[in-house]
Amino acid sequence: MGVMRILVCVKRVPAPGAKIVITKDEQDIDSAHLGFTMSPHEECAIEAAAQLVEQHGGEITILTAGSRASDEQLRYAASVGAGSLVRIENNTGIDWDPQHTARSLSTAVQALEDEFGGYDLLLFGNEAADTGGYQTGIRTAHLLGRPIVNAINGIEIVGDSFVARRETPSGVEVYRVPTPAAFGVKEGINLPRYPTMKGRLASKKLSVAVVEDHSEPGEQCRVRLFRPNEAAKETVILGRDSEAAGAVVDLLEELGLI
Amino acid sequence: MSNILVLIDSCEADATETINELLTQGRNLANQVNGSLEAITFDPRHKELAGAWAEHGVNVIHYLTNSALHDYGPQAWAQGIVQIVSLVEPISVISCGSDRGHEVMANVAAILDAPFVSNCLSVTAGERWQASRLQWGGSLIEEVTVASTFPVLSFALHSCETTLSKISEPLKIISHEIELDTESAKTIVIERTEKPEGQSLETSAVVVAGGRGVGSADGFNVLETLAKLLNGKVGCSRAVTNNGWRSHTDQVGQTGKRIAPDLYIACGISGAIQHWVGAMASKNILAINTDPEANMVKKADYAVIANLHEIIPAVSDEIVRRNGQ
Numbered sequence: 398m399g400v401m402r403i404l405v406c407v408k409r410v411p412a413p414g415a416k417i418v419i420t421k422d423e424q425d426i427d428s429a430h431l432g433f434t435m436s437p438h439e440e441c442a443i444e445a446a447a448q449l450v451e452q453h454g455g456e457i458t459i460l461t462a463g464s465r466a467s468d469e470q471l472r473y474a475a476s477v478g479a480g481s482l483v484r485i486e487n488n489t490g491i492d493w494d495p496q497h498t499a500r501s502l503s504t505a506v507q508a509l510e511d512e513f514g515g516y517d518l519l520l521f522g523n524e525a526a527d528t529g530g531y532q533t534g535i536r537t538a539h540l541l542g543r544p545i546v547n548a549i550n551g552i553e554i555v556g557d558s559f560v561a562r563r564e565t566p567s568g569v570e571v572y573r574v575p576t577p578a579a580f581g582v583k584e585g586i587n588l589p590r591y592p593t594m595k596g597r598l599a600s601k602k603l604s605v606a607v608v609e610d611h612s613e614p615g616e617q618c619r620v621r622l623f624r625p626n627e628a629a630k631e632t633v634i635l636g637r638d639s640e641a642a643g644a645v646v647d648l649l650e651e652l653g654l655i
Numbered sequence: 656m657s658n659i660l661v662l663i664d665s666c667e668a669d670a671t672e673t674i675n676e677l678l679t680q681g682r683n684l685a686n687q688v689n690g691s692l693e694a695i696t697f698d699p700r701h702k703e704l705a706g707a708w709a710e711h712g713v714n715v716i717h718y719l720t721n722s723a724l725h726d727y728g729p730q731a732w733a734q735g736i737v738q739i740v741s742l743v744e745p746i747s748v749i750s751c752g753s754d755r756g757h758e759v760m761a762n763v764a765a766i767l768d769a770p771f772v773s774n775c776l777s778v779t780a781g782e783r784w785q786a787s788r789l790q791w792g793g794s795l796i797e798e799v800t801v802a803s804t805f806p807v808l809s810f811a812l813h814s815c816e817t818t819l820s821k822i823s824e825p826l827k828i829i830s831h832e833i834e835l836d837t838e839s840a841k842t843i844v845i846e847r848t849e850k851p852e853g854q855s856l857e858t859s860a861v862v863v864a865g866g867r868g869v870g871s872a873d874g875f876n877v878l879e880t881l882a883k884l885l886n887g888k889v890g891c892s893r894a895v896t897n898n899g900w901r902s903h904t905d906q907v908g909q910t911g912k913r914i915a916p917d918l919y920i921a922c923g924i925s926g927a928i929q930h931w932v933g934a935m936a937s938k939n940i941l942a943i944n945t946d947p948e949a950n951m952v953k954k955a956d957y958a959v960i961a962n963l964h965e966i967i968p969a970v971s972d973e974i975v976r977r978n979g980q
């Protein structure tokens with residue numbers, strides 16, 4: 398490998414707290430009073446890229462498909478190690494769906510590679526925090542002809558390959574994938590660093606390259622979004638402060654746990 | 656005839672119950688279109704399992720092999736499935752909504768440039784397929800239509816009750832030697848280590864979980880003591896793993912573990928939706944929080960309004976006292 402080039406794809410999502418409110422037209426979540434973030438999986442993918450670059454040298458590009466507001470997530474990524482930021486502006490007038498997103502991402506990656514050289518590693522979050530489609534990374538990798546493994550909890554470079562680990566319900570699997578490769582990363586692969594003041598300042602100065610998207614929309618179409626019914630129930634307050642200990646142990650006995 | 660192809664992943668630790676739920680969904684779809692339910696397996700033990708699958712509505716089992724396929728490979732499996740798709744010409748391919756199920760279906764959909772609707776709760780076949788599916792890790796439901804005659808689907812875990820449906824014709828088992836190219840062979844597992852048997856967060860009957868309110872890594876000692884007395888395990892929120900107090904393997908929630916213990920004790924956890932989706936399947940939830948307005952307190956079955964550092968040792972002492980009697 399020469400200078401290692403890594404590209405990480407991220408998605409801007411609202412960050413709801415105790416409850417999600419849906420808009421009147423049932424098409425989206427009401428984010429008027431919410432902050433925005435990206436999935437923890439994607440934060441970990443950026444950190445994984447930053448650690449690989451610290452160990453082996455290289456450079457990190459962040460790519461997102463979204464409106465101008467997504468620059469916030471791109472700049473966050475820059476504050477923790479990314480050197481170039483690219484955003485795909487949706488010019489189709491049709492909402493993103495997984496097929497459309499993957500077409501746009503792969504077209505943009507191809508154009509970046511034609512201009513600046515190939516990426517050794519593409520990283521994605523295992524699934525987006527909001528839509529949870531479990532496919533954007535895999536579709537994008539296929540369109541670019543790269544091997545991809547999802548649900549990864551560890552990546553190292555060994556020779557000309559990436560050795561990746563995956564925790565499963567029954568144990569651990571190891572994959573050895575030759576470069577150029579792609580992975581869908583899961584939270585837990587590392588503990589993402591916090592941005593430093595210096596990183597924050599530098600990220601403000603970085604420009605975001607904007608590319609247009611003219612990709613075909615996909616075949617999945619939203620009808621509506623709603624919250625599942627939750628049976629309204631009264632919480633039984635067992636007591637306050639340490640006096641409640643007796644009542645808690647009564648409950649444990651009642652449930653047959655002691 | 657319209658057939659449904661279903662991937663049965665019995666090689667992985669997928670519970671029999673998970674497979675039976677998936678087959679129930681598959682049989683339901685097959686009935687909608689008057690078709691047969693044809694299973695794909697990579698499991699050499701499939702003959703032992705075939706009877707149970709047939710009882711849940713499977714008509715045909717396709718057993719896929721290749722000498723290079725000594726273990727799981729998402730892209731190799733997908734390549735094999737695509738070969739069966741061109742043979743059987745099903746109207747859909749389905750799997751369960753596990754990491755593997757999602758991964759293989761996404762690869763199948765990518766190869767065929769078909770839509771993939773993941774984590775479905777219910778599906779109606781038709782000119783335009785209709786489905787309801789989970790978003791936000793299970794906090795929201797999305798209804799979608801699919802403008803395709805061939806959607807790829809995965810079904811959310813616990814999306815239905817299992818029902819038996821015996822088929823009158825005898826079960827057919829067909830073996831296929833599939834072709835693999837060098838590309839899809841690149842992602843086959845090269846090494847595997849099995850976890851030692853034993854209790855895990857997912858299988859434990861009691862989970863004592865701590866959040867930011869615990870305050871430090873050492874603060875978890877009182878939770879460990881209580882968990883031991885109850886023969887349970889300690890879990891945590893993302894605030895805890897983010898602070899480096901505990902390992903991510905203990906995290907409960909959307910990007911952590913989904914658990915369903917008999918009792919979940921949430922100590923100093925506010926109950927954000929991303930945490931709640933990991934714990935909501937618990938049979939009983941006890942919240943311990945200083946804030947009576949915390950979402951966890953409002954949603955729990957039982958609550959104690961208290962400082963966890965005082966109440967938890969008091970509960971442990973009381974258990975020891977009663978045990979001694």
Ligand SMILES: Cc1cc2nc3c(=O)[nH]c(=O)nc-3n(C[C@H](O)[C@H](O)[C@H](O)COP(=O)(O)OP(=O)(O)OC[C@H]3O[C@@H](n4cnc5c(N)ncnc54)[C@H](O)[C@@H]3O)c2cc1C
Pocket residue numbers: 412413414434435436437526865866867868869891892893894895906907908909910911912922923924925926927928929930933943944945946949961962963964
């Ligand atoms: C896409 C996405 C995915 C996420 N995935 C997960 C996930 O998998 N799991 C997860 O947990 N979170 C997840 N989160 C984060 C989630 O939104 C919350 O930020 C997190 O759950 C908060 O953790 P907490 O309840 O411990 O902390 P806080 O929200 O800070 O709550 C602390 C609570 O402790 C109480 N408290 C404080 N001191 C005491 C005391 N001495 N005694 C008793 N009570 C006390 C407070 O009253 C408060 O209710 C995710 C977020 C996003 C955006």
